[in-house]
Amino acid sequence: MKLFVLNGPNLNLLGTREPETYGTATLADMQDALCALFPDIDFRFVQSNHEGDLIDALHEAASEGASGVVCNPGAFTHTSVALRDAVAAVGVPVIEVHLSNVHARESFRHRSLTAAVTAGQIVGLGMKGYELAVRYFLDGAGA
Numbered sequence: 001m002k003l004f005v006l007n008g009p010n011l012n013l014l015g016t017r018e019p020e021t022y023g024t025a026t027l028a029d030m031q032d033a034l035c036a037l038f039p040d041i042d043f044r045f046v047q048s049n050h051e052g053d054l055i056d057a058l059h060e061a062a063s064e065g066a067s068g069v070v071c072n073p074g075a076f077t078h079t080s081v082a083l084r085d086a087v088a089a090v091g092v093p094v095i096e097v098h099l100s101n102v103h104a105r106e107s108f109r110h111r112s113l114t115a116a117v118t119a120g121q122i123v124g125l126g127m128k129g130y131e132l133a134v135r136y137f138l139d140g141a142g143a
Helices: 027-037 051-063 076-080 083-089 128-138
Strands: 004-007 042-047 068-072 094-098 120-125
Touching: 004 027, 004 051, 004 094, 004 128, 027 042, 042 094, 051 068, 051 083, 083 128, 094 128, 120 128
Parallel strands: 004 042, 004 068, 068 094, 094 120
Antiparallel strands: none
8 A cells, every 4th residue: 555645834843843732753753653553555755845846746646546645734724725626636535634733723724725625634633643544544444
């Protein structure tokens, strides 16, 4: 099984960026944990602060026959029609993940442009959200 794990802007700063909100684990910690928990999955990890790079990665997930995409769009969640359209266009199931509970934060974070075109959304469970998203695909729910 091939899964893409996409992370948007500023997630490269995990571990040091607002640890009271996002925790102290780094993006590399999350990637290592997923690889250790799911050694039989072929993961492709992409982090970018650039919207087009994430759109290109979604296109690649489709062209490479990925079983699914775990995506934390970061702030693009609330602003990017282009990312929303890419999720809708590729035909690959996507689970949207957010480390913090975006619904308990500033009002501008309550709206997700991408959620309506994803298979589901996991919020507020920290790094555990990534694991749960992968389990969704392993259970065949994304098929």
